[in-house]
Amino acid sequence: MILITGATGLVGRPLVDILQAEGADVRAVSRTASTARMPAGAEVVEGDPSDPATLAAAMDGVTSLFLHPRAAGDRATELVALAREHGVRRVVAMAALNIDEPLADQPSRYRGDRNKEAETAAVESGLEWVSLRPATFAMSSLHAWGGQIQAGDVVRGPYAAFAESPLHERDLAAVAANALLNDDLVGTRLELTGPQSLTQEEMVAVLGEAIGRPLRYEEVPPHIAAKGMVERGVPEPFVTALMARYARDLDGAVPRTGEVEKTLGRPALTYREWAAEHAAALCGAPN
Numbered sequence: 290m291i292l293i294t295g296a297t298g299l300v301g302r303p304l305v306d307i308l309q310a311e312g313a314d315v316r317a318v319s320r321t322a323s324t325a326r327m328p329a330g331a332e333v334v335e336g337d338p339s340d341p342a343t344l345a346a347a348m349d350g351v352t353s354l355f356l357h358p359r360a361a362g363d364r365a366t367e368l369v370a371l372a373r374e375h376g377v378r379r380v381v382a383m384a385a386l387n388i389d390e391p392l393a394d395q396p397s398r399y400r401g402d403r404n405k406e407a408e409t410a411a412v413e414s415g416l417e418w419v420s421l422r423p424a425t426f427a428m429s430s431l432h433a434w435g436g437q438i439q440a441g442d443v444v445r446g447p448y449a450a451f452a453e454s455p456l457h458e459r460d461l462a463a464v465a466a467n468a469l470l471n472d473d474l475v476g477t478r479l480e481l482t483g484p485q486s487l488t489q490e491e492m493v494a495v496l497g498e499a500i501g502r503p504l505r506y507e508e509v510p511p512h513i514a515a516k517g518m519v520e521r522g523v524p525e526p527f528v529t530a531l532m533a534r535y536a537r538d539l540d541g542a543v544p545r546t547g548e549v550e551k552t553l554g555r556p557a558l559t560y561r562e563w564a565a566e567h568a569a570a571l572c573g574a575p576n
């Protein structure tokens with residue numbers, strides 16, 4: 290039995306699907322089981338990974354745990370200790386590519402994500418462990434630009450030349466499933482990127498092709514972009530860290546590690562494929 294925390298999320302849902310397709314028994318955790326909408330055959334348990342005691346009963350019979358850093362928050366170590374007490378043998382932690390950077394420089398921390406702590410909890414657990422260190426998810430494009438794309442053909446933002454290697458969430462889930470089901474990744478930290486480095490300007494052009502409209506990225510000064518994000522409700526410390534990251538890494542080498550391809554034995558999914566799959570959502574359809 291595999292216990293999946295964060296099961297209702299962006300990575301958790303495809304992970305549950307892949308594990309089920311592989312014939313694994315899956316127990317999916319949600320804080321609200323009644324709205325979890327898990328596929329038939331997946332067991333759903335109600336509990337909050339950031340309050341580990343709520344998952345004590347759910348640990349019975351579990352052999353492997355998928356540790357989700359947003360869901361576990363500051364309590365990853367306790368959650369993993371509980372798993373160990375209940376005989377769990379393996380923990381696969383989701384983390385992030387940037388977790389060795391100074392904590393104050395990691396934008397996601399200002400949203401409460403504890404990626405570093407999740408990896409540390411896994412590595413120090415005494416259990417078999419794997420840590421997944423994903424690059425920026427392709428879905429971040431929808432979150433960042435979806436509103437502007439629905440309003441017109443121009444996406445305004447800072448640092449048009451900032452580049453990264455966006456990762457398709459289904460590839461991340463496929464690697465996580467591999468780590469949960471097979472032994473060959475045990476004891477590794479996997480740096481997972483998409484197959485191409487793309488600037489923000491290039492990404493927006495790809496999204497335009499996917500939706501059949503000539504989208505254009507228009508660079509605006511960072512302080513104007515930051516002001517707009519804060520006005521839209523994005524926490525200011527997150528925005529400050531994000532702008533600093535763009536400025537810092539503007540001319541930096543963008544990693545493409547090839548780990549997805551190596552682990553899955555097939556090409557990684559491209560940003561263009563992601564965009565085609567999400568064209569309706571980019572145009573405003575419910576995701």
Ligand SMILES: NC(=O)c1ccc[n+]([C@@H]2O[C@H](COP(=O)([O-])OP(=O)(O)OC[C@H]3O[C@@H](n4cnc5c(N)ncnc54)[C@H](OP(=O)(O)O)[C@@H]3O)[C@@H](O)[C@H]2O)c1
Nearest residue numbers: 295297298299300319320358359360385397402424425426
């Ligand atoms: N986005 C990126 O580009 C990127 C890149 C690298 C790493 N990451 C990291 O990946 C993680 C996000 O993964 P994701 O997109 O799969 O997450 P997600 O979809 O936002 O959340 C997964 C699930 O966790 C539960 N959850 C959310 N917030 C919670 C909280 N405060 N307390 C307890 N449970 C909570 C929710 O389930 P229920 O409501 O059903 O309980 C949610 O469906 C973060 O740690 C992020 O830093 C993100």
